[in-house]
Amino acid sequence: MSKYVAFNNDTALSYVQELGQFFPTDSELSCYEFGDGNLNLVFRIQDTNQRSIILKQALPYARCVGESWPLTLDRARIEASVLQKHGKVCPALTVKVLHHDSELAVTILEDLGDLAILRGELNQGQTFRQLGSDVATYLARTSFYHSDFYLSPADKKALVQEFTNPELCSITEDLFFDDPYRVHERNNFPAELTEQVHLLRQNSTLLINIARLKSKFFSSPQTLLHGDVHTGSIFVSQNQTKFIDPEFGFFGPIGFDLGSFIGNLLLNYCAHNGRVAEAPRRRDLHTYLLNTISTCLQVFEQQWLALAKEESRDLALQAPGFSEQFLQEVLQDAMGYCGTELIRRTIGLAHVADIDEIEAADKRLAVQKQTLLLGEQLILNAKSCRSTDDFYQLIISFVH
Numbered sequence: 018m019s020k021y022v023a024f025n026n027d028t029a030l031s032y033v034q035e036l037g038q039f040f041p042t043d044s045e046l047s048c049y050e051f052g053d054g055n056l057n058l059v060f061r062i063q064d065t066n067q068r069s070i071i072l073k074q075a076l077p078y079a080r081c082v083g084e085s086w087p088l089t090l091d092r093a094r095i096e097a098s099v100l101q102k103h104g105k106v107c108p109a110l111t112v113k114v115l116h117h118d119s120e121l122a123v124t125i126l127e128d129l130g131d132l133a134i135l136r137g138e139l140n141q142g143q144t145f146r147q148l149g150s151d152v153a154t155y156l157a158r159t160s161f162y163h164s165d166f167y168l169s170p171a172d173k174k175a176l177v178q179e180f181t182n183p184e185l186c187s188i189t190e191d192l193f194f195d196d197p198y199r200v201h202e203r204n205n206f207p208a209e210l211t212e213q214v215h216l217l218r219q220n221s222t223l224l225i226n227i228a229r230l231k232s233k234f235f236s237s238p239q240t241l242l243h244g245d246v247h248t249g250s251i252f253v254s255q256n257q258t259k260f261i262d263p264e265f266g267f268f269g270p271i272g273f274d275l276g277s278f279i280g281n282l283l284l285n286y287c288a289h290n291g292r293v294a295e296a297p298r299r300r301d302l303h304t305y306l307l308n309t310i311s312t313c314l315q316v317f318e319q320q321w322l323a324l325a326k327e328e329s330r331d332l333a334l335q336a337p338g339f340s341e342q343f344l345q346e347v348l349q350d351a352m353g354y355c356g357t358e359l360i361r362r363t364i365g366l367a368h369v370a371d372i373d374e375i376e377a378a379d380k381r382l383a384v385q386k387q388t389l390l391l392g393e394q395l396i397l398n399a400k401s402c403r404s405t406d407d408f409y410q411l412i413i414s415f416v417h
């Protein structure tokens with residue numbers, strides 16, 4: 018019999034007290050639930066001396082929809098294990114796992130409450146100098162050390178099995194590659210976008226590119242991805258960056274995480290057109306976002322190629338020039354996935370606050386038209402991207 022039970026504030030608190038590991042004995046503890054994500058419960062347990070931990074628990078369904086959308090509890094195991102694997106190769110940029118119980122689908126994490134979620138900060142016009150290089154470092158190190166360049170074929174195949182994540186992958190497969198391109202009740206966009214959406218769905222070249230991206234998502238186990246790199250999955254301060262929430266993790270194409278991240282910066286870029294009235298301020302924020310994208314691409318490339326040169330263990334993959342060729346394809350994939358993130362966040366089920374919180378309907382609509390068009394252009398032009406500079410110049414040519 019399963020011991021699973023969904024916690025409330027009281028039972029989460031008792032569970033932590035029984036573990037007896039995180040606070041001095043006789044501490045006066047309190048607990049409250051404050052999750053704002055689409056899927057899980059998140060509790061903070063704290064004492065009266067500023068000590069606190071986070072308890073995250075998966076529900077047997079998607080929290081944002083309810084029991085009508087059942088969802089595997091195994092996502093908690095996947096999330097904790099990805100964090101442990103990524104934390105080994107990139108400890109400074111990964112939230113720490115303090116405890117995990119797969120049967121209860123519970124993970125206890127370090128409390129990052131001194132930092133803030135990146136999406137909210139960007140929406141308030143905050144900037145973070147180290148963001149582009151930190152994200153690049155996380156993506157380069159986690160993707161390289163879980164790739165065929167580094168792992169033995171046997172270890173890699175065992176890990177691919179351990180991180181098979183069919184139910185969560187199926188959500189991504191539906192929301193990124195199917196729903197936006199067909200009529201579906203999960204989609205969500207204003208009537209004024211109908212004509213643009215209709216044209217998008219009739220673009221046969223676009224649909225072939227979407228098919229290519231989905232096919233690669235299905236069957237390209239290049240590395241252990243985070244699987245859901247958006248600006249709501251990154252905590253930041255002026256001197257720290259921490260990744261959380263990799264429950265969509267699985268072995269997939271390296272370009273998926275990189276493209277998702279850049280897609281979220283571009284969603285924020287376009288949203289500023291509807292959020293920030295003063296032109297000079299808007300220009301500064303746009304410049305910051307473009308510089309962050311440029312830094313992220315360059316540092317990712319530098320670090321990935323350096324790791325490939327110094328740490329590759331597979332003989333054939335060390336052939337001179339191969340890692341550069343491999344990386345070029347990663348960049349093309351990233352540009353395509355970046356486009357799919359822009360489109361699905363505009364007309365699919367899961368939107369972003371960057372756009373949805375724009376109060377004036379006409380300004381919001383103008384932003385939605387821009388993100389849809391930008392997404393389409395990035396997907397259509399992905400194959401012509403041969404370098405990080407090409408990637409950056411293509412973005413510039415579409416946003417200006």
Ligand SMILES: Nc1ncnc2c1ncn2[C@@H]1O[C@H](COP(=O)(O)OP(=O)(O)O)[C@@H](O)[C@H]1O
Pocket residue numbers: 051052053054055056057058059071112126127128129130134249250261262264
């Ligand atoms: N380690 C943490 N420290 C502090 N707050 C956290 C931590 N992990 C999650 N949270 C809070 O809980 C919210 C939801 O967490 P998230 O992991 O994104 O949940 P979901 O899986 O439901 O998307 C985050 O936006 C953040 O406010």
Ligand SMILES: CSC[C@H]1O[C@H](OP(=O)(O)O)[C@H](O)[C@@H]1O
Pocket residue numbers: 054055056079081188189192245249250262366367
């Ligand atoms: C019903 S899942 C929709 C969407 O939510 C996930 O993000 P998060 O849990 O971090 O809010 C993921 O991006 C899914 O595509």
